[in-house]
Amino acid sequence: MTANRGPARYGHLDFNSPIAPWRADRLVAGLAEAGPGTIVDIGCGWGELLLRLAEAIPAAKATGIDPDAELLERGRAKAAARGLDGRVTFAECRGREWTETADLVVCIGASHAFGGSAKALTELYRIVRPGGRLVFGDGFWERVPTDAQLEHMWPGTTTEECLELADLVDVGISAGFRPLRIETVERSEWDDFESGAGADKENWLLANPGAPQAAQIRALADQNRNWWLRGHRNLLGFAYLTLGRPVA
Numbered sequence: 001m002t003a004n005r006g007p008a009r010y011g012h013l014d015f016n017s018p019i020a021p022w023r024a025d026r027l028v029a030g031l032a033e034a035g036p037g038t039i040v041d042i043g044c045g046w047g048e049l050l051l052r053l054a055e056a057i058p059a060a061k062a063t064g065i066d067p068d069a070e071l072l073e074r075g076r077a078k079a080a081a082r083g084l085d086g087r088v089t090f091a092e093c094r095g096r097e098w099t100e101t102a103d104l105v106v107c108i109g110a111s112h113a114f115g116g117s118a119k120a121l122t123e124l125y126r127i128v129r130p131g132g133r134l135v136f137g138d139g140f141w142e143r144v145p146t147d148a149q150l151e152h153m154w155p156g157t158t159t160e161e162c163l164e165l166a167d168l169v170d171v172g173i174s175a176g177f178r179p180l181r182i183e184t185v186e187r188s189e190w191d192d193f194e195s196g197a198g199a200d201k202e203n204w205l206l207a208n209p210g211a212p213q214a215a216q217i218r219a220l221a222d223q224n225r226n227w228w229l230r231g232h233r234n235l236l237g238f239a240y241l242t243l244g245r246p247v248a
Helices: 021-032 048-056 069-081 117-125 165-175 187-207 214-232
Strands: 038-042 061-066 088-092 102-108 128-141 178-184 236-244
Touching: 021 048, 021 128, 021 236, 038 048, 048 061, 048 069, 048 088, 048 102, 061 069, 069 088, 102 117, 117 128, 117 165, 128 165, 165 178, 165 236, 187 214
Parallel strands: 038 061, 038 102, 061 088, 102 128
Antiparallel strands: 128 236, 178 236
């Protein structure tokens, strides 16, 4: 890590969403029980959850899709290092462009690619094969923020940005799914995620305080931390919904 290169990206995160190791293990184990033959992860990033699913389900073929070429390369390297490159592939593609069906579809933190939670669930229903599963990870309002609270969040945030949890589940049911498991992260999982997300910049700033780009990176780090601590903390939750599509 050098001043010229700037901070790493997601170097302190295993997953690009708030999730504790024990929750990830339980999620993978539960999905493996259904024995899906095909898996697709939409908005996979570097595909850590996809790789763990492939390890837990040796007969499955898995595909991760994401528009970020750099993160996909990281995923390919991880797949090769774990001996999974024969069963796990990565494709540079936007979520709404993907049409191939799968027994298990994963979409975590990527509802924005479809235009919001309700549109995402409708579109995702089409690519989950009958009898298959969808893991849908999405933000929801623990408490709907006031106008004053919205001012401390990322620019342009409105109360329509997220649904409340019961409404999020309802739109999944309206799309045709049945809810098999509904779980939400704990505050410590959010704190671990946000701290990890900021750690690349903070560690770089400690090592390069006088670099030409330090002021800009410091401003970005401070801005993101304020959006978290003064903005969405204790207001925004994150849910992992395991949804099933009926066989017919």
